[in-house]
């Protein structure tokens with residue numbers, strides 16, 4: 001399956017993507033995670049992305065599209081993928097369509113996670129990530145680690161993302177509304193969008209998402 005996951009910052013895209021990718025046996029491709037990995041490795045691409053991310057702005061398309069394309073061409077993605085955080089504006093969606101058409105592929109669904117703004121603000125404020133692996137995600141009250149500040153999975157130190165400050169989150173939400181939300185209409189025109197509520201326990205949301213992807217909504 002080829003799926004795009006869309007939703008505001010803090011909606012739970014990364015959290016859900018981990019379970020959905022496992023259930024569907026497809027790789028989870030997150031452009032945010034790819035940028036953060038490049039930043040921690042000090043690559044040129046990471047250097048280019050950092051100032052935009054710190055400000056809550058989108059990294060320019062000429063950097064992002066090439067990086068996403070390279071990742072999608074990896075052998076583990078030949079039979080499908082779950083995209084998280086890409087595409088993030090209409091020109092990225094158009095570029096993805098060109099890539100898919102060139103490979104005789106098409107998207108199966110665009111899963112839209114709906115969460116009220118006050119809830120995403122709470123989710124982001126309490127989010128903690130593992131220094132060893134961005135995919136180990138916790139929340140200080142909703143999904144707390146057994147030991148404060150320590151990752152349950154690998155024992156790594158938990159930290160708060162630099163772009164999770166209140167001011168940057170406000171800007172990321174604005175960018176979501178003005179630049180990313182239009183891709184929902186773009187994909188509605190292709191009949192691909194399934195919208196679910198991302199409120200409730202993590203496993204309830206996963207169940208809802210799997211049912212929606214099976215067309216049982």
Ligand code: AP5
Pocket residue numbers: 007008009010011012013014015016031032033035052053054056057058059060064084085086087088092123124126127128137138139140142143163172198199200201202205
């Ligand atoms: P990115 O990393 O993609 O961030 P985002 O879209 O802002 O999304 P988040 O990672 O903040 O949230 P999430 O929805 O994954 O939520 P999570 O599962 O962590 O992008 C960061 C930056 O990179 C962008 O601002 C931009 O600069 C750049 N970038 C990335 N892609 C780009 C692109 N294509 N083009 C240009 N620039 C790009 O959950 C949040 C918290 O809630 C966690 O603590 C979690 O434990 C908790 N939680 C999750 N589900 C639940 C639940 N059901 N109940 C209670 N708590 C929950």
Ligand code: ZN
Pocket residue numbers: 130131132133136151152153154155156
């Ligand atoms: Zn960890």
